[in-house]
Amino acid sequence: MNELYFTEEHNLFRESLQDFLQKEVVPHIDKWEETGKIDRFIWEKFGEMGFFGIAYPEEYGGMGLDFFYTVILLEELQKINSGGFAAAIWAHAYLAMTHLNAEGDTRIKSEYLAPSITGEKIGCLCITEPFGGSDVAGMRTTAVKEGDHYVLNGSKTFITNGVYSDYLVVAAKTAPELGGKGMSIFVVDRDTPGVSATKLDKLGWRASDTGEIAFDNVRIPVANLMGEENKGFGYIMQHFATERLIMGINAHARAEYAIDYALEYMKERTAFGQTIDRFQALRHKIAERKAEVEMSKTFNYAIAYRLDKGEYVVKEATMSKLTATKIADEVIYDCLQMLGGYGYMEEYPMARLLRDSRLGPIGGGTSDILREIIAKMIIDKKEYKVQTETKA
Template sequence: MNSMYFTEEHELFRQSLREFLKKEVTPHIDKWEKTGTIERFIWKKFGEMGYFGIAYPEKYGGMDLDLFYTVILLEELQRINSGGFAAAIWAHIYLAMTHVNKEGDHRIKEEYLRPSISGDKIGCLGITEPFGGSDVAGMRTTAVKEGDHYIVNGSKTFITNGVYSDYLVIAAKTAPELGNKGISIFIIDRETEGISSTKLEKLGWRASDTGEIAFDNVKVPADNLMGEENKGFSYIMQHFALERLIMGVNAHARAEFALEYAIKYMSEREAFGKTIDKFQALRHTVADIASEIEMCKEFNYSITKRLDQGQYVVKEASMSKLLSTKIADEAIYKCLQLLGGYGYMEEYPLARMFRDSRLGPIGGGTSEILREIISKMVIDKKEYKPAT
């Protein structure tokens, strides 16, 4: 236990969560990976255990705990070796629910946040578009005010929980002429007329339902606008810091799990009369991987501490995602190599982990976009400030 960041209560939570995942989730993972559908019962069980509410107000059924409980949840989800299942869970908790909690009014929180915490409703966040990618300001989805409703037209893609979620938190342009200053955030029920979704086939994250969503003259009540009209871009930017940190934590956790597995394999696999963990070349590879993972972990824990204290850590979180996902990709590649031919076999965990990890440098802002954001802050001295 790293006592600089984690208390005894944190560690008890970790042990309880690990046992829950081993008993309730792990036995179903292979099936969900094959079907691409996570059965609804597990969402309810997560809700009953309180895992969806650890970061949210007690007023709506949450526990309002510090961010290190979130870190533990993310780290333990990576250990079940299904990037898709982990993504479905954290996209619900920290993408969709974050907006509902931060921008939703009391009615919206009662109707959407409370059942999200209990596991009765699943949410998704729709920002990325087929023609936009990481270019949030260039989105084409529009929401035109007509009386007491908005009419939404457009499409979103690469949306985790985009097919089976119960509600959608989406960004749309309410004043297209204002560019990124004309974006607003809405919450929409899945069954609203005019919404259709298509499931996407992916290299990895196979357990999650990644979808493309189309909006054809979707009628959204004006009361389902979240926050202020035309302030959506600043809300999105503000929450990106948490999303990027989440991706960074996921990366160091899956790399650490891969290394643990590789070390155990090496201690059992023999070649030329001794176990392969005695060969210097392999031992030094492990030393390099372990050192890089430890640096990522320490950096990510430090950012978590600062974010938990209310500091605006967009630069550091962007750096975390950039480097942690790169290092995880390289670490898992090397761990797969340490298993030799068995690393390439589907019955061993490294093949799936290798596929799942590849999304790290892509999702939540590509590494190329992050480098541009970081260079603006470091070279051009650009400052990103919280929404007011």
């Protein structure tokens, strides 16, 4: 089945990435999980290997490769068992950098996108607010134009890379009276006066720096507006399809990792004179869960193919995130159970995997919100259209 989407070049890339992760990342994961801070050197190593430039134009140092290279990167990041590290990487590469590439002008791409590809600069995307959650249109952060600057006030929360990043891609209301139609997108340097961040203590994703960010009369040059003023809501909606599919791919990959680990354990663990992979109840549970993961992966690959061809797959990507994250949680719960008491021990991978997976149905739009979005599309026949306007 993989031959439908993955060429020999894809497979070689996967092998190279696996080797890189085992040598350069895995030895540091436990420390980063404990400290909640990823050492800066690894960002530069990712940049040197070209991993941040997979999807971006060659003129800014990228490689302009197809989306299945991104699929490989996402899958392999899940299989080193640190949801926090994986999130930090893809939030930089596919949340912050996506806006730079799509809405940034030539200067912004040169000053922010190019060094993001090399790993010299790290970015974060700031949309969610303390009182807003999934209600993007209801955000309260404002950016008031004063001469050649905008003055930014408000706060954001649950921001991956929110503490240690170098720049922030921020959504704010430039015309609050217009509601969601009065929103704009800016790039803001971390060291701009008035920007402050507080690190949040989380159940999982412990290696990543998730932060709450405050903006107190932050003066942003007009030149740091990305795209057109008051078009920000459309830009955000445009990229939601990619974000949701990414989270769906992450989910099927970590579920697959959990099953593979459980099977290896079951082949070695004995009870009542035989290995536990011989007990019918356990065999059938694994068979059922493996079927669900394969179905999820096959669906995700098909949607990735369509996304790569330029289709706006917001409905299917929303379905991917909704179903794949639910399946992953259930698979990992059952796989932890297969390990018995050892599944509950921190020295085994399942405890961390279970905690990290629980963010899937929450982040990037809760499952409850996604169900309503899907209902609007299939029952109310609501259409979400791609927005293509960008700043010259």
